[in-house]
Amino acid sequence: MNFNFTEEQTQFKDVIKSLLADECTPSSIRDGWSAKKSFNQSRWNKISELGVLSSNLSEEDGGLGMDQVALALMVEEMGYAGLPEPVAEQTFLVNDLMPLFPEGLKDEIKSIHESGNQYIALAHPLSPNPLFLGHAAALLLFDESTYQFILKDDLNFKPLASNDPSRELSAIDSIKKSISSSENFETLNSAVTARGSLMTAALLIGLAQKMLDLSSAYVLDRNQFGKPIGSFQAIKHMLADIAVEIEFAKPTVYRAAHSLLDKNPKSNLHCSHAKYMSARAAELACKNSIQAHGAMGYTWEMDLHIYMRKAWSLMACWGNEDKQQDIIYKTLTTSKDELGVLYTF
Amino acid sequence: MHLLKKEMQILKMKINFTKDQDIFRQEVRSWLADNVPKESLLSLDTKEGFEQHRQWEKTLNSGNWSMVTWPKEYGGRGLDLIQWLIFEEEYYRAEAPTRVNQNGVFLLGPTLMEFGTHEQKSKFLNAMATGDHIWSQGWSEPGAGSDMAAIRTTAVLEGDNYRINGQKTWSSRAAYADWTFGLFRTDLDSERHRGLSFILVPLDLPGVTVRPIPQLDGEPGFAEIYFDDVIVPVENLLGGDGEGWKIAMATAGFERGLMLRSPARFQQTAAKLLNLYIENEEHCSPMMQSKIVEAWAQSESYALSIYHTASKMLAGGSIGSESSLGKIFWSELDHMMHQTALKILGASAELSNSSEHDAAQWIKGFMFSYGGPIYAGTNEIQKNIIAERLLGLPK
Numbered sequence: 095m096n097f098n099f100t101e102e103q104t105q106f107k108d109v110i111k112s113l114l115a116d117e118c119t120p121s122s123i124r125d126g127w128s129a130k131k132s133f134n135q136s137r138w139n140k141i142s143e144l145g146v147l148s149s150n151l152s153e154e155d156g157g158l159g160m161d162q163v164a165l166a167l168m169v170e171e172m173g174y175a176g177l178p179e180p181v182a183e184q185t186f187l188v189n190d191l192m193p194l195f196p197e198g199l200k201d202e203i204k205s206i207h208e209s210g211n212q213y214i215a216l217a218h219p220l221s222p223n224p225l226f227l228g229h230a231a232a233l234l235l236f237d238e239s240t241y242q243f244i245l246k247d248d249l250n251f252k253p254l255a256s257n258d259p260s261r262e263l264s265a266i267d268s269i270k271k272s273i274s275s276s277e278n279f280e281t282l283n284s285a286v287t288a289r290g291s292l293m294t295a296a297l298l299i300g301l302a303q304k305m306l307d308l309s310s311a312y313v314l315d316r317n318q319f320g321k322p323i324g325s326f327q328a329i330k331h332m333l334a335d336i337a338v339e340i341e342f343a344k345p346t347v348y349r350a351a352h353s354l355l356d357k358n359p360k361s362n363l364h365c366s367h368a369k370y371m372s373a374r375a376a377e378l379a380c381k382n383s384i385q386a387h388g389a390m391g392y393t394w395e396m397d398l399h400i401y402m403r404k405a406w407s408l409m410a411c412w413g414n415e416d417k418q419q420d421i422i423y424k425t426l427t428t429s430k431d432e433l434g435v436l437y438t439f
Numbered sequence: 440m441h442l443l444k445k446e447m448q449i450l451k452m453k454i455n456f457t458k459d460q461d462i463f464r465q466e467v468r469s470w471l472a473d474n475v476p477k478e479s480l481l482s483l484d485t486k487e488g489f490e491q492h493r494q495w496e497k498t499l500n501s502g503n504w505s506m507v508t509w510p511k512e513y514g515g516r517g518l519d520l521i522q523w524l525i526f527e528e529e530y531y532r533a534e535a536p537t538r539v540n541q542n543g544v545f546l547l548g549p550t551l552m553e554f555g556t557h558e559q560k561s562k563f564l565n566a567m568a569t570g571d572h573i574w575s576q577g578w579s580e581p582g583a584g585s586d587m588a589a590i591r592t593t594a595v596l597e598g599d600n601y602r603i604n605g606q607k608t609w610s611s612r613a614a615y616a617d618w619t620f621g622l623f624r625t626d627l628d629s630e631r632h633r634g635l636s637f638i639l640v641p642l643d644l645p646g647v648t649v650r651p652i653p654q655l656d657g658e659p660g661f662a663e664i665y666f667d668d669v670i671v672p673v674e675n676l677l678g679g680d681g682e683g684w685k686i687a688m689a690t691a692g693f694e695r696g697l698m699l700r701s702p703a704r705f706q707q708t709a710a711k712l713l714n715l716y717i718e719n720e721e722h723c724s725p726m727m728q729s730k731i732v733e734a735w736a737q738s739e740s741y742a743l744s745i746y747h748t749a750s751k752m753l754a755g756g757s758i759g760s761e762s763s764l765g766k767i768f769w770s771e772l773d774h775m776m777h778q779t780a781l782k783i784l785g786a787s788a789e790l791s792n793s794s795e796h797d798a799a800q801w802i803k804g805f806m807f808s809y810g811g812p813i814y815a816g817t818n819e820i821q822k823n824i825i826a827e828r829l830l831g832l833p834k
Contacts, residue, residue, distance in 0.1 A: 349743050
């Protein structure tokens with residue numbers, strides 16, 4: 095039993111954290127909003143040059159063989175920075191499934207990876223509107239019983255506006271040509287669903303922490319009744335409540351990531367648990383942060399909503415809190431003898 | 440990143456028990472199976488029940504299980520925190536009796552380990568392990584509750600002794616305990632948290648009067664202690680004269696942190712709650728499902744967090760104000776779970792004397808769960824600590 099990160103895992107996290115602190119500032123995100131181009135190619139290239147986009151591919155597929163725990167820690171930082179580019183999606187939803195795809199499909203994906211830093215988008219009933227399709231080389235499309243691989247040139251799609259302007263979404267109109275398969279569907283579908291829950295959970299942890307940090311800074315700065323509003327207990331307690339929720343959501347994310355790494359038979363339950371806890375933490379972070387900011391929090395000018403909007407979207411994608419609750423409930427009631435004190439690990 | 444990877448040492452994260460840990464678990468399990476009393480003991484807040492629980496402490500000690508993390512020379516086994524968590528899991532799973540000496544073994548014990556002299560450790564830890572000294576807590580006073588630095592009970596140094604005068608209150612277990620530990624003002628000119636000292640006091644000394652206070656369940660789980668010219672030798676001072684506040688904060692950290700409320704306790708309650716719901720499902724609203732999930736999800740999160748913390752501590756880390764986060768989390772969780780149980784039981788939840796009904800236990804636990812957000816520093820005080828020390832907000 096060693097529920098500690100390796101030096102390697104935390105070092106990856108630190109590298110991405112410092113890159114994003116420079117490259118993914120609130121003003122750069124706003125620039126993307128006003129230009130209606132939230133996918134920043136130069137930022138994407140810098141992330142790619144670090145090896146992040148292929149970091150979790152196996153070494154023989156040209157990656158670093160990074161494990162899911164290290165990946166979750168990095169994705170948490172992407173949430174913290176409010177990164178618009180779909181790096182988490184590429185790594186968690188596409189790369190991490192590589193070993194499960196049939197050979198033909200694997201080769202297609204590999205050739206896209208080899209041709210450079212190109213993006214493969216993904217759509218699934220739990221997150222049906224693919225992100226940044228305009229910047230993708232191809233789309234992986236899951237439906238109820240099959241999955242398809244479609245090159246972008248074989249797709250007709252139109253843009254959908256998101257409440258989070260840094261999420262450029264699309265609706266698919268028609269497909270000219272695709273590689274379609276139902277081989278290994280159940281396994282793949284369950285794997286992508288679990289990863290979708292875990293990925294959004296890790297992003298939400300980062301976003302919740304960012305909102306808490308912005309709020310802590312704001313209440314120190316804002317004076318009323320002759321002192322910083324952060325000295326009033328009503329404000330302190332709202333922010334402390336967020337800190338508690340984040341603290342107890344975090345280990346569920348790390349455990350779920352470890353369960354994927356460890357091929358734990360309960361990894362789906364663990365991923366649902368992570369999303370359930372993180373969505374609740376993020377929801378409270380949104381509510382209490384805007385309250386702590388007062389009317390300023392309700393303005394377009396204040397940066398808080400950059401992160402709040404992303405959190406609202408991600409809470410809903412890949413199964414919201416209620417959907418995860420149903421999954422957990424079913425697992426608890428069908429295997430109750432296996433749950434409890436002795437079955438945490 | 441490519442470069443980084445090659446240079447780094449890999450000490451793998453591994454969230455599974457080792458073979459040795461599994462063997463240890465089996466050892467605990469089989470000892471408890473042989474020794475946990477078949478019939479539940481009387482309430483530890485009655486005179487007879489208290490002695491039964493003292494006897495259980497002696498039985499635990501006969502198997503060397505009093506406090507597995509202590510060094511062998513003080514009655515422990517010299518084991519690590521992960522093994523302690525395993526011990527606790529088995530302890531709750533076996534439904535073994537409540538530790539009547541939890542003030543001693545979980546709070547004063549670790550404090551002595553950190554601040555005590557060899558003689559103090561030798562004397563007090565061993566007597567704690569054997570159940571000969573059962574401890575109560577002596578922090579609060581009528582004028583010093585959440586504002587603990589307002590303590591006024593004095594201990595004046597006279598030669599080799601302290602002369603103690605004043606009053607403590609809400610002193611857990613004091614009705615029947617042998618000793619109390621707490622903070623006393625040794626510098627009469629001092630103010631607030633300066634000039635306080637951490638002193639250990641036997642409750643059978645002349646001048647000590649204990650007045651039990653019946654709690655919500657009608658039993659005296661805490662008491663007032665009056666000190667009227669009580670003479671205590673200077674050897675009973677823990678740490679330096681005037682260093683009491685620092686030591687008390689460490690003790691409070693142990694209390695809020697992982698020691699007093701190990702995750703197994705809440706996981707066991709969550710599992711029982713799930714069973715209670717399944718037994719009563721046909722006359723429950725489906726809305727209760729969300730509470731069942733919440734109970735499981737939060738108790739599981741608490742366990743994960745504690746294993747995460749224990750792993751960090753084993754790697755040389757320490758726990759500070761973070762313990763306040765945990766205290767809020769487990770106390771609110773415990774209350775939510777008991778409230779849910781009562782909702783499931785519906786109108787029969789009030790049946791507090793029926794031995795064939797679950798209700799009696801749940802209603803007792805329910806009342807006790809109201810104490811969680813109050814004792815060990817109210818949750819409002821914990822939120823102030825979080826805001827000021829973790830989030831950097833002003834006093």
